[in-house]
Amino acid sequence: MEKTITQRSAWDKVLTKLQKRSLWMLHYCTGCGAVELPPTMTARFDMERFGIMPMVTPRQADILLITGYLSVKTLKRVVLIYEQMQSPKYVVGFGSCTINGGMYWNSYATIKSLDQYIPVEFYLAGCMPRPEAIIEGFTELIDRIGEGKANSWEDYYKNYEFYRKNQEHVFGTIDTRTDIPDDAKYFKIGEVEK
Amino acid sequence: MIADNYLAHTADPRVRKPEAATGSPRIEEEIIKAIQDATGNESFSLKAPRRIEGPVDSDRLHTLASLIWSRVGFQHLSAISCVDWLAEDEFELVYHFWSYRDFCLVSAKTRIPRETASMPTVSDLWQPALFFERDIHEMFGVVFEGNPDLEKYILSDWDGPPPMRKDFITREFAHDHFHFRDYEPDWDELVKGGYHSNRGEGGTDV
């Protein structure tokens, strides 16, 4: 039976309901914004009550949190990590540096908008966003997952060439060891050529 | 006096008190005199307690460095810094030598022309110079003769000019090289349905 990812069966609804309350977060803490995460995770704001917990490996994580500026060199690592993660996966751009370069807007070394290189589920504005904003963002994400709307990750399969081209523009070709066209076939998304 | 304050910090009896810090500038004078005798360079002088500074010709720097290196206590090349004097068309390299025995910093300043910026390495004396020189080579384009490894260091995928030179306009480079997000006044409407980059509207090429 053929089924596309956007048609939601009853099973999908059950699945997303379960999925939205069990999110594992991989935080890529290169930027200064990372200091707002400990209060978010620990007793004061207690992220765990939403079912969000930190995860140590990309393979088992659902959320990739990019906490600030990315230099070209770190972007390369982020792409590697992103491609290792299992879909569905959600990238969160954290702080104004990921949105438009922030205070590093004229730096020669940092990228200016993250969504040119990997699809971003949502951005948290602020320099840096407070734990309240993070919680707000995550509850919104939970709702969107429940409604089956949080599917920015499909965009990477659909427009792989676009992302690939932008990545190559800044750091050349890399072998990420992940077969994106094959993954796309598995999820029955788009026609992707490598 | 600075030296007195310094003593207050090192009240630990295990630390051997430098003679210079006890009020007599004997060690500084000794070092200045040693430099004078060995290299004939009379321009080194005391800038502050335990801070000796002076210019040196670029072809004499290695001789001076060996002299300082051979003096017991100067095990530490604490930094090499580079200054770009654009108007004078010169780079200034500042070598900071620190002595743990004498608690004394010697800064040797040397100038080299910008176009043919090259310098003999001091990594044969202090190994950490390998990294300092590699870094300066990457950021300013100064060639250090005799340094075995001047490969890319931090800017691993860089193909532009050395970015710390004053004539490198970082703003222009960033604008040519990276995609800039357009200002979207209705951003909060956009994000309601999930954020999508403005790919369709021609602002795509980075």
Ligand code: SF4
């Ligand atoms: S947005 Fe602000 S807090 Fe976050 S990484 Fe950039 S400068 Fe640092």
